Amino acid sequence: MIGRLNHVAIAVSDMEAATAIYRDTLGAEISDKVAQPDHGVSTVFINLPNTKIELLEPLGDASPIAKFLEKNPSGGIHHICYEVDDILAARDKLVAQGGRVLGDGNPKIGAHGKPVLFLHPKDFLGTLTELEQA
Numbered sequence: 001m002i003g004r005l006n007h008v009a010i011a012v013s014d015m016e017a018a019t020a021i022y023r024d025t026l027g028a029e030i031s032d033k034v035a036q037p038d039h040g041v042s043t044v045f046i047n048l049p050n051t052k053i054e055l056l057e058p059l060g061d062a063s064p065i066a067k068f069l070e071k072n073p074s075g076g077i078h079h080i081c082y083e084v085d086d087i088l089a090a091r092d093k094l095v096a097q098g099g100r101v102l103g104d105g106n107p108k109i110g111a112h113g114k115p116v117l118f119l120h121p122k123d124f125l126g127t128l129t130e131l132e133q134a
């Protein structure tokens, strides 16, 4: 079902400090910061030869990453994102196997303009898992 690793997301409380680490210390090229109001986060992407790193900073009062950052104030790996050829077929198959899709169960448009959905971390080895339509 799953295909390419699209991105690994890291939650951060200070985006400027985080981008400085990737840009200045690790020598990576970073994207502009983009507000994603439908997702309660702001994002910066780091394009690597084989995948991407997504830096996430809370946006608004009800950010889904707020509690994670309370527990991990210096930041941490928040989720991984796999591409799938057919996100609705993947969702239906996972739900039929007892997997929990977060939110209302329907895909939302993600940071790359494609449908995404999230799977509960307790069903996937303690790892919050995002699926993105390829």
Ligand SMILES: CC[C@@H](C(=O)O)C(=O)SCCNC(=O)CCNC(=O)[C@H](O)C(C)(C)COP(=O)(O)OP(=O)(O)OC[C@H]1O[C@@H](n2cnc3c(N)ncnc32)[C@H](O)[C@@H]1OP(=O)(O)O
Residues within 6 Å of the ligand: 009, 036, 039, 041, 043, 054, 056, 064, 065, 066, 067, 068, 077, 078, 079, 081, 102, 103, 109, 110, 111, 112, 116, 118, 120, 121, 122, 126, 127, 128, 130
């Ligand atoms: C920019 C758009 C998009 C893209 O295109 O890339 C994005 O990436 S948006 C990214 C942000 N959006 C989301 O994360 C949406 C999905 N997330 C959620 O619905 C919630 O964050 C959550 C996963 C349901 C967690 O909710 P929360 O209220 O923060 O915590 P809970 O108390 O309900 O947590 C229950 C349980 O799960 C553990 N947990 C929580 N978050 C994670 C995590 N990121 N990785 C691993 N485990 C996680 C939490 O510790 C609790 O465990 P126990 O303490 O053992 O009960």
Ligand SMILES: [Co+2]
Residues within 6 Å of the ligand: 007, 009, 054, 079, 081, 130
């Ligand atoms: Co993501």
